[in-house]
Amino acid sequence: MIRINRRTALMLGGSAMALPLVGGRAFAQAETPLKVAFMYIGTINDNGWNYAHNQARLALEEELGDMVETTYIENVPEGPDAERVLRDFAQAGNKLIFATSFGYGDYVLKVAQQFPDVKFEHATGYQRADNVATYNARFHEGRAVCGTIAGHMSETGQAGYIGSFPIPEVVLGINSFTLAARKINPEFTMTPVFISTWNNPAREADAARAMIDQGIDIIAQHTDGPAALQVAQERGIVGGFGQGADMSRFAPDAQLTSIIDNWAPHYIATAREVIDGTWVSEDVWPGLAEGEVVIGPYGEKVPEDVVADAERVKQEIIEGTSDIWTGPIRDTEGNVRIEEGQTMTDEQMLTIDWYVEGVNPPA
The missing domain is CATH 3.40.50.2300 (Response regulator)
Incomplete structure (x- = not known):
């Protein structure tokens, strides 16, 4: 899959290799930053799952700089409150939203229908739509x-x-x-x-x-x-x-x-795809070979x-x-x-x- 190849390039330190071409020239900074939101089921200080996702968010900021603006909310349970948070993210102008726990799936699909111009990515999920992709790691x-x-x-x-x-x-x-x-x-x-x-x-x-x-x-x-x-x-x-x-x-x-869990290559590649207009709904599942595990x-x-x-x-x-x-x-x-x-x-x-x-x- 394209994104797996891009992630592999990033893991090898080839950031320039992963830059897509638009109109015959390298990826250029957007006039306004892409707003990217992350929803976590626990705290970023759990020293495990949520910590790893947040470290990847920070890596995204470091890699793309002014091209992105990120935000996150911690301790969102896998229940109706997830729907509210996702809707708030979309209404706040976030165009790429990562929902990072399995139980968020139904809420992602529901909110995604209401905001077709927003891209949603659901970690460890299996349900997709035109503007909903899924991603996982071969744990x-x-x-x-x-x-x-x-x-x-x-x-x-x-x-x-x-x-x-x-x-x-x-x-x-x-x-x-x-x-x-x-x-x-x-x-x-x-x-x-x-x-x-x-x-x-x-x-x-x-x-x-x-x-x-x-x-x-x-x-x-x-x-x-x-x-x-x-x-x-x-x-x-x-x-x-x-x-x-x-x-x-x-x-x-x-x-x-x-x-x-090394989520950074996926987050970086996905944000670039949204910025340059090449993002598509798909499922990706890399592991040890790609450096995500x-x-x-x-x-x-x-x-x-x-x-x-x-x-x-x-x-x-x-x-x-x-x-x-x-x-x-x-x-x-x-x-x-x-x-x-x-x-x-x-x-x-x-x-x-x-x-x-x-x-x-x-x-």
Whole structure:
């Protein structure tokens, strides 16, 4: 896809390569700045999901300077208030609006119908319209790297996974982690717990403590903050993984590595497309190869041979020489879901609602 190529150029430091040509000359500054708005489900100080999106907003400002003017609102719940915020953004003259949480989807579509001259982009969504695009990151690729580390390092062969909601992107991450870990330790098991929110430090901490009490010594998460890692640090278990950003400063001994979300290339490329009139509604889903998913530094307690194996898995994903989702893959009841030699399609990933062998299905 065009935007993936542009993002790749930006990641390589080739900003000039990404400048579109208009009328035979390079992209020129608009007479008035493009107003761009961001809606966040949590606080930009969560040190995870929302922090990463806001860092990308700042990178957009730095890259395009006076060509853009950005604004944001924090702590917007996935409910009717999201509709009000989106409408306020549009009425304030924002021509590009990023809605950065899955549950905003229906509200994005509704408001977009009322403002056809405004471009809306919905993170992790699946519903599109003429002026609504969707974008995501292949977080599950990073989970495969983390699962490889867990398979090597877990002393009990048991991991826990603190999830927000059992939506496909979260289920996919749980499964990818488990598949990778079981390639190292075929007896490895994963226990997921859903806390029905994206960011609640108290619930995340309580879930982590309960897991550790049950003998789990590695904790992964698909929630927004470092609370679970902090509990892992306090309890002295093997460790866990940062989500969305490097969380090592909160748990320097416990973080084994982190999945870092790099949204900046997407935001920069999208704003340029709106400015030069080339924006189109589409879905983009880059990952490790494009630099939108980044594996953070490895913790000091990760042995060199484990780092080497994690790097091997990462490189194979980047090069496309190996896929954790190549069959045979069975679900928790022993049914073959992906036949031998077959690889799960993107469409199947985006609608997944079942768990692989080794996962203890949540009640």
